[in-house]
Amino acid sequence: MSLWLDLLLIVALLWIAAGALFSRQLFRAVVLFIVFGLLLALAWARQAAADVALAEAAIGAGLTGALLLDAAGRFRRVRGGKDAGGSP
Amino acid sequence: MSDAALLLITVSCSLVGGIVIFLLPEQQRGWRTAINLGAALIKILCLLLIVGAVLNGQVLSVRLPFLPGADLVLRADAMSLLFAILSALLWLVTTIYAIGYLEGAPHRRRFFGFFSLCVTATMGIALAGNLITFFLFYELLTLTTYPLVVHRGTPKALAAGRRYLAYTLVGGVVLLTGVLWLQQLLGSVDFSHGGVVSVLADSHRPALVAIFALLIGGVAVKAAVVPLHGWLPEAMVAPAPVSALLHAVAVVKAGAFGVVRICYDVFGIEYAASLGVLQPLAVMAGVTILWGSLRALVQSDLKRRLAYSTISQASYIILGVALFGPLATIGGLVHLVHQGIMKITLFFCAGNYAETLGIHAIDQLDGVGQRMPLTTVAFTIGALGMIGVPATAGFVSKWYLGQGALAADMGWVLWLLLASSLLNAAYFLPLLHRAWFRVQRQPWPEEHIPRRPGRETSLLLLLPPLVTALSVVMAGLWAGAPFSPLVWAQLITALEYRP
């Protein structure tokens, strides 16, 4: 049972990470990254690493996420015209 | 005073002098002159003390740790002293000349500073007791002469400087490779009479031939052996004292001295002969002698003609070494000194012509003998010496070289000497003819120093060539006197060919 839960979590982690990495829209990528952070916190909790889980949620997902959100908004229209968030 | 201190002071007094000169403000002419002359005199004094010791049969040496398995060794033996004294004396003369020559010119601080460093390097080469020390000072010489070559700061001077470094640095790398290789075979390579490599097993002989080629190739660049001579004529753009330095005191001499050292005190002349490397060396020297003379013949610029003459003459020294035999060796070694004093005389005179009257080309020389008689007398003595006219120093050299060739049973060398002397005559005699026997046809190109009664040019410019010209005659006339270059060369030869 718990193994299945872990497996599910792993698949979700990879899936969301892929989305965050290769999403076409920058904003969406950042949101997915925050979700990834929260899932990762869950993964830490599953591995009995409560300290890391807390820190991941607060710093990894929360603060880094906020930073990136702000940056995504700020740098949306970079010099040189078209939206830079597009996937290559 | 201990041996170590004596040797270190000998080498470093000009180093300290040079550094102080760099620190002095440009305007401090008096102090600069005092330091220059003071350092030169201290150096000569030290060398005299060393001569005294060496004549008593001592070999002074000092050893400082430097790299693992490679100490810095300074060592004074008869051969070092031959070169050391020559360059110390000529340095003094050249410094006096340079003070007069650069009167009022810019950047004198830089010039004299590097001039001093350059002599430090030369002294180090002369007194080096092993290959690594030799290499160290050899590279130092390259570096310290560069600023002198480009001193004028013209694009032409920079091009000459680039060429000079291109040749000498590559030469340095070749030399380094040879040093490294030999170091691997032998450990530390201290110079000693009769050579040090003969202890190696016969299986190393091919390697030793290669090492010989590398070492000689490295030093032959500075000795301007054809085809490695390309930098020398270009470097003529430098001021006349620098040319004198390059040709007679430091660079070319260092290269030739390097050949002598490597043949005698690294390989041992007999071992080198048994390796069969001397024959090619002799051929190289022969080619250089002829090629240099032929090229000199077609130069229309006075200093360039002198430069090609140097290329030719420097190889007499190498020829003397390569002929294998005591007589030829004496000839080569004594030519180390004789060529120095003769060539420096010629360059001083050429500098005087240029500085006083603006004469650079040969066809401007017409009638200069009347305008500048003393300078022209000195020039004549130098030129006759180069040709090898009896009663001059050059004759002594050629005499012994010829004897050596006969003793070595190499007749072709005799023909070579004859041909070279004819060529020498062919490119020097017309100059003398123009100077003495033609009348001035056109005004002097640029008369910097006006004629005054009894003084054809400034005293500082006039005295040095007269002194060196006098020494050319004396070396020719009293070749057998005690302490003459010839006697000294015979002493060294006796050591090298000791059974």
Place this chain on the structure above:
Amino acid sequence: MRVVAHRLIVAGCTVVGLALVYAVVNVQGPAPDLALAVSGALAESGVSHPVTAVLLNFRAYDTLLEVAVMLVAPLVAAALPTTAPAPAKPTNDPVLQALAAVAVPLALLLAIYLLLIGASRSGGAFHAAAVLAGALVLLQLATGRSLPAWLTPTRQQPLLILGLALFCAVGWLSLLLGGYFLGYPPAWAGVMILVIESGLTLSLALALWRLMP
């Protein structure tokens, strides 16, 4: 050209991924003697929570350097000469303001709780600082102001380095008393750690907040 480069990158990263998976699967781990050592020395560490013991006692030096790392970003940001920053615009969102009114005091309490609990359970300076920084951000969003006006960036400097300075001070003290660097006497360890952590909480919170634009 670009496409080729991309394919190369993808292929390369696939290889890297495979190598990593191979490595991860094949690790032959040793006996967990380090974890045992941690629990063995826990009694002398001054705290009962092993992670805190590692962070602030056994490997406190790492943490000290890490706090120095944390200091770099705000320092550099302050060092870069900027044109005048855009004036903060307060959002007049009543919901946000109400939320802030409730959440900020709660966050403050939570931070203090996390700080104190760190000695025995999960928690500690880093968590407390993150919560505190979050509260500051919320306050900024709701009211347009967070820190008091007199606390200009220059005046924040002492607060910013407080944690590291305390850390260093304790280290120097322990050295000057003839001991090892940051070698607390067991009796004092708990107090020392709490002092350092309190300073760290404030400094890290400020540093994290300063990272925010």
Place this chain on the structure above:
Amino acid sequence: MTSALGYAIAGALLVAMGLAAMLLHHHLVRRLIAFNIMGGGVFLVLLGLAPGHGEQADPVAQALILTGIVVAVAATGLALALARRLHQAGGDVRLDHPSSREDDDDQK
């Protein structure tokens, strides 16, 4: 297969994915996302491979990860601070591939 190993493998895959994204993207924010995901992957490997799995995960590994998380946010914060300044100075936050600029430098 234990779940710890599973997480470690996931970590390895995350690193590879993150690396690919880091190299493929030029936009700074995307690179920072990739960097943080790579970091997460490394931490998963670190904890997953850490010896000993009792009731609590290896405290040393936990402490290392905590340190790592703080370092990562510091790096992200610094990068964004620089980027904001660059943006202000009129620069482009889409950074070219680090090794493809050789020739541009010569032309300066």
Place this chain on the structure above:
Amino acid sequence: MIRSDALLPILVMLPLSLALLLLLSGRWGRFLSLAGMVLTTALAALLLSHGGQPLHHAMGGWPAPLGIGLRADGLATLMVMMTALVCSAALIYGEYWFDGAKAEQGRQFRPLAWLLWAGVNALLLADDLFNLYVTLELLTLLAAGLAALMATQAALTAALRYLMVALIASTAFLLGVALLYGATGTLALELISIRVAANPQPVLVVAMALMVGGLALKAALFPLHGWLPPAHGGAAPPVSALLSALVVKASFYVVLRLWMGPLAPLTGGVGPVLGVLGGMAIVWGGWQALRQHNLKMVVAYSTVAQMGYLFLAFDLLQGAGYASALNGMVLQAVAHGLAKGAMFLAAGALVVAAGGYRVDQLQGMASRQPLAVTALAVAGISLAGMPPTAGFAGKWLLLQAAWLNGQWLWLAVMLAGSLLTASYLLKVVAVTFLPAPVAASVGCGQRLGGVALMLALLALLAGFAVMPMLQLLAPVATTGGWL
């Protein structure tokens, strides 16, 4: 009474604490910085006086596997001394360079530079794998921040690009740490060495590849060097000096430490790879330096080439040439640190005096800025490996190692590299002898050049202190530093 081994943490904590004090102090900062410089250099000299006897300090009093150790052997000692000299020179130079309109940046430069000093010392003395990671990260962020200090568009872009590359590298290194930790269960370098030697499993090869690869990236090893020239060339001169002389070298130092310690059983196949890349770096870096028209870019590409020597030497670190190669690479590292620091400082002085970056603007500098030109030339002589500098000693030993191992190709590459170095430096120095243009006389004292010359002369004088330095290294050379 203070423990004698407290010297090690003090060498880290003194610069760190000073950096904090400098953040608070206003006008007194300059004097504080100067006093700290003297003190820290004196402490480095004190460490030197231990004669390379290994010194060890257990942080927190916790012995190695549990706690973090600091450790100084001859190698670390030499590097600490070199760091002290370069940092001092850069800081003094900074006091003169950041003046007038740049005074504000100068105030920021000081604490950051002191933090960097602390970070470098921490890295040099680290005896713990994760501690190495933290110090590397500290240096990376500081380097990026310092490189961006001038806040021009070019500097910021270069700094960001560097940061991105360095972060990939750090991540790779950390992953290597994770694998090693998983495989050995410890972070203490000495214990890792023992356990790796006892059970050299294939995983370790991956860990090694990750760590060495990451560090090579940070050390700008060819072909991963693209980030370096703009970042180092575009920064303020004292910053360039610190980055090129110390930060890049720190990564090399970590490779060397790991190479001789934990990774020693695994290095067989990796040496030739590093050798090839190093050789290519020598040639390519030298060639690029020759092609540059921007003075600072010449110097920056020269760093790429010189790092090539250091990495090529890893392939010489074997067989009969082992001791020679080790001695040579350490000397080379020390010599390059001093010389490259001097060179960037001198280049900075020349750029100020010439009012521009281009090499052809340097006309007349030989007479207008003799100290800076001399510094450039002397440093260049050391870099080109010409006697009697420390650079010559380093290259001589490396050549000797190549000879002893029969690695003829490397011998040729190193010799050719010397000539390349000489050529690009000659290109620069030659221009300074041309007569100065009449106009364009920017007022600039000799102080900047003077500081640069001091550092360059140290590179020269170090050439006469080779034997004492090698004595310090003797235990390292025979035991590999560990065990």
